[in-house]
Amino acid sequence: MLHGTIAIPRVLIVNRSWSSITMSILVTGGAGYIGSHMVLELIDAGEKVVVVDNLSTGFRWAVHNDATLVVGDIGNVDLIKRTIAEHNVSAIVHFAGSIVVPESVTDPLGYYENNTAKSRTLIATAIDSGVRHFIFSSTAAVYGNPAENPVSEDAVLQPMSPYGRSKLMTEWMLADAAHAHDFKYVALRYFNVAGADPNGRSGQSTPRATHLIKVACESALGKRSHMQIFGNDYPTPDGTCIRDYIHVTDLALAHLEALTYLREKDTSNFFNCGYSKGYSVLEVVDAVKRVSGVELDARLAERRPGDPAAIVAASAKIRQTLGWMPRHDNLEQIVSQALSWEKHLDAIKAKAS
Numbered sequence: 001m002l003h004g005t006i007a008i009p010r011v012l013i014v015n016r017s018w019s020s021i022t023m024s025i026l027v028t029g030g031a032g033y034i035g036s037h038m039v040l041e042l043i044d045a046g047e048k049v050v051v052v053d054n055l056s057t058g059f060r061w062a063v064h065n066d067a068t069l070v071v072g073d074i075g076n077v078d079l080i081k082r083t084i085a086e087h088n089v090s091a092i093v094h095f096a097g098s099i100v101v102p103e104s105v106t107d108p109l110g111y112y113e114n115n116t117a118k119s120r121t122l123i124a125t126a127i128d129s130g131v132r133h134f135i136f137s138s139t140a141a142v143y144g145n146p147a148e149n150p151v152s153e154d155a156v157l158q159p160m161s162p163y164g165r166s167k168l169m170t171e172w173m174l175a176d177a178a179h180a181h182d183f184k185y186v187a188l189r190y191f192n193v194a195g196a197d198p199n200g201r202s203g204q205s206t207p208r209a210t211h212l213i214k215v216a217c218e219s220a221l222g223k224r225s226h227m228q229i230f231g232n233d234y235p236t237p238d239g240t241c242i243r244d245y246i247h248v249t250d251l252a253l254a255h256l257e258a259l260t261y262l263r264e265k266d267t268s269n270f271f272n273c274g275y276s277k278g279y280s281v282l283e284v285v286d287a288v289k290r291v292s293g294v295e296l297d298a299r300l301a302e303r304r305p306g307d308p309a310a311i312v313a314a315s316a317k318i319r320q321t322l323g324w325m326p327r328h329d330n331l332e333q334i335v336s337q338a339l340s341w342e343k344h345l346d347a348i349k350a351k352a353s
Contacts, residue, residue, distance in 0.1 A: 031058025061352030161306030203341030274313025
């Protein structure tokens with residue numbers, strides 16, 4: 001188990017009639033931040049799980065001991081076909097990809113290769129191998145800088161960055177593939193994911209991460225000399241960007257609901273994943289100060305390319321269609337769990353090495 005803890009079964013059970021001994025769920029990027037939390041929830045729900053991860057940003061120790069880890073790239077057709085066949089994979093949950101918006105602006109072709117071209121290969125391999133259900137890790141970046149907030153799923157899609165466009169292209173491929181083949185998908189458009197597993201089993205562990213709450217927690221613990229606030233002249237109440245922060249466990253539970261939806265309805269769909277409330281950068285920094293009791297050295301910097309002023313999720317569709325109910329919709333709880341994980345992260349990594 002991850003750093004010596006015990007998996008605690010949850011009340012939510014995913015349609016056990018589908019969870020036969022021989023069927024598996026393939027999680028790409030399952031050694032990463034969100035993927036590792038998804039693996040935890042699947043294992044807790046009684047599913048059999050196989051992870052494919054190239055460990056470029058993920059960690060072996062982040063994968064639950066009851067899951068099978070296959071180290072490799074999702075673009076390796078032979079590897080994916082063999083994994084699907086050997087583990088009798090019935091559904092794929094696809095997290096693997098690159099996620100840093102400013103980096104996508106400076107390396108657009110790398111993002112189109114990693115996020116779009118490899119996703120196309122994975123989708124084709126799934127269809128060729130008879131996998132009918134696919135859950136895709138998309139992003140709120142497909143909306144760009146929306147005209148209205150909260151932004152609903154039927155809003156105009158105008159991504160501002162190669163990252164957002166690379167994810168939107170994959171959504172288009174999924175829709176076209178579902179139209180042409182016996183294949184159904186759910187695309188989940190994430191807003192800002194934060195926090196850590198409430199049972200302390202996983203959290204955001206990537207070095208040089210750009211997530212605001214992660215960076216602020218590192219600063220509070222002295223792992224960074226200071227942090228930066230990228231722009232204070234946006235058209236928002238305090239001039240800093242506003243985002244909708246969703247707890248990573250609530251996001252993983254949304255994927256479980258999506259899996260049940262595919263199994264029961266066998267219908268494709270797409271959903272926002274957020275809480276329908278936004279916090280500015282300065283409000284998040286203040287929350288980290290309150291929870292940690294530390295005065296952060298937060299320095300003003302230039303705007304980053306590709307950052308919209310404000311984006312908040314309209315979440316009625318996922319609540320009504322999937323029955324998703326958030327359990328951790330509290331900014332200070334999110335910060336507290338992220339801070340707790342960060343305090344123990346160095347010891348966890350040392351123990352795993």
